[in-house]
Amino acid sequence: MTDLATNYIIKVLWPPHCQNRGLKVLEERADIVKEMNGMRSKIENFLKASCSGKFTVSDEYDMKGFNVAFEQGPDVYNFILEQATIGYEVDREIGRYNIFSDKYIKHKLLYTAKGIVIG
Amino acid sequence: MKKHNYITVLGRNESKMPLAQLREYGPIISVSNHMHDASHLDYVWTRNEKDLLWFLQQQPSPVDCVTTPELYKKYVFYDQVHSFPPISPQFNLTLDVNTDDQTLALLSALGLTEKRIILVGYDISNPKVLKDLRSVIMLHPEMKFYFLCNPPKTKQLDYCSNAECILFKDMEELKK
Numbered sequence: 001m002t003d004l005a006t007n008y009i010i011k012v013l014w015p016p017h018c019q020n021r022g023l024k025v026l027e028e029r030a031d032i033v034k035e036m037n038g039m040r041s042k043i044e045n046f047l048k049a050s051c052s053g054k055f056t057v058s059d060e061y062d063m064k065g066f067n068v069a070f071e072q073g074p075d076v077y078n079f080i081l082e083q084a085t086i087g088y089e090v091d092r093e094i095g096r097y098n099i100f101s102d103k104y105i106k107h108k109l110l111y112t113a114k115g116i117v118i119g
Numbered sequence: 120m121k122k123h124n125y126i127t128v129l130g131r132n133e134s135k136m137p138l139a140q141l142r143e144y145g146p147i148i149s150v151s152n153h154m155h156d157a158s159h160l161d162y163v164w165t166r167n168e169k170d171l172l173w174f175l176q177q178q179p180s181p182v183d184c185v186t187t188p189e190l191y192k193k194y195v196f197y198d199q200v201h202s203f204p205p206i207s208p209q210f211n212l213t214l215d216v217n218t219d220d221q222t223l224a225l226l227s228a229l230g231l232t233e234k235r236i237i238l239v240g241y242d243i244s245n246p247k248v249l250k251d252l253r254s255v256i257m258l259h260p261e262m263k264f265y266f267l268c269n270p271p272k273t274k275q276l277d278y279c280s281n282a283e284c285i286l287f288k289d290m291e292e293l294k295k
Contacts, residue, residue, distance in 0.1 A: 007198055073196035099120050099183075099201050100230030107195065118192045 005054050006069035008076045009095035009104055012043055012088050013065040020063050039088070040066060046086055051075040065091060080109070080116055094118065125293075126232040129153060129160075130221045130241030135269055135287050144237060144293060148185075148228050150220040157182055162231070164224035166190070175199055185227045203227065222251040229255070235263045237293065249275055256282045265293060 013019065018036050026033050044057050053072030060067070070076045080090055095104035096118075107118035125145030131152060134141060138159035141147060146161035151170040153160065162183045165171050168190055174182040181199045191202040203223070221241060228236055243249040256264050256279045264282040266273065267290060276282040285293070 008196075071198075073198050077196045094195075096195060096202075100227070102120060105202070107192075116196075118195050 005071050006056060007097045008070040008073065009067050010070070010076060010079070011062075011065045011067050011091035011093065012039075013091055015039065019065070022063075023061070042086075043068070043088060046082075047075075047079070050078060050082070077116060122233040123231055124234045125237060126228045126235075127237040127239055128221070128225050128228045128241065129239050130224075132240035132242050134240045135267075136239070136290070141239060144290075146231070148224050148231065150224050162227065164220055164227050166220070166223075171200070185224075217247075219245065219248045219251065221248055222255070225252070225255055229259060229262065232262075235265065235293075237265045237267060239267045241266065243273070243275060252276075253279060 014036055018032050018039075021029070021032060040057060040059075047055050047057065047068070051070070051072070053070065053075050055071065055075065056069040058067040058069070068079070070079070076094070083089055090109075092109045093106055094109055095106050097103075098105045110117050110119045123145050127141055127144055127147045129138075129141075129147055129149035131150055138147065138153075138156045142159055142161075147159065148162035148164065149156075149160050151163050151165035151167060151174070154170075154173065157163075157174060157177050160182050162185060163170075163174050164185045165174065166187045171184050171186055171190060171194065174184050175194075175197060183199045183201060185201045185203060186194070188202060191200060194200040203226075225236070225238070238252075241252070243252060253276070256262075256276065260281055262281060264276075264279070266276055266282060266284045267287055268284060269287060272284040272286065274284075276284060
């Protein structure tokens with residue numbers, strides 16, 4: 001078993017009008033910052049209610065979105081499935097910890113009729 | 120993940136030593152034909168979906184499985200399923216669908232340890248398996264390989280300076 005708490009990393013995208021905003025713009029647009037913080041809180045609350053394993057919501061600034069790290073695969077799977085219900089969009093890329101290389105390897109997410117797989 | 124000092128690769132043949140005892144030397148990675156001993160295995164290399172699911176359903180804890188890229192893509196959300204380690208281009212070692220499971224278990228073991236590999240029940244009767252084993256040993260001069268067997272000792276690995284044939288009765292020496 002891996003002794004790492006986070007085996008999966010996925011990026012949750014900001015709402016379209018919040019993406020690609022530089023720090024200077026954000027300093028002037030408190031309304032956008034409020035919306036971004038609100039979204040982060042909403043996701044964190046949802047994760048608290050739905051995850052059975054550990055998770056971490058990154059507070060590092062990123063123009064595209066913010067990273068969420070998960071310990072357990074079923075939690076990630078559920079999180080991806082619930083996008084439309086809760087109202088968020090995840091990036092089409094997932095980082096999975098590789099026990100051999102000790103690194104996160106990125107994979108493309110594919111939505112198929114039989115479920116979510118990687119490309 | 121912290122790499123292990125020792126790891127045992129359990130090949131296709133039966134182990135002459137009970138697996139519980141063998142486990143005292145470190146974690147065990149096996150090919151998938153030792154299902155009856157699943158509780159003693161730490162990792163399994165398998166390319167068969169049915170076997171993969173069987174190992175994942177073991178109680179109280181599933182066995183960590185290393186599998187092919189195709190199966191990994193499908194089972195990526197299972198915490199115990201791992202992809203085959205990236206292999207750098209290596210001379211004299213051709214990996215394809217015909218590569219023996221023992222060779223692939225050995226290559227997986229190389230990614231999990233930093234010092235020594237013990238080979239138990241490793242069937243080298245197939246010339247390709249033996250050739251691949253020699254190639255792996257020679258490509259990893261920093262690693263020490265111990266081939267465990269009953270008398271007589273095999274001479275097949277004699278010219279590999281980092282490999283040694285050890286009898287089961289002398290295995291205690293490895294604990295030193």
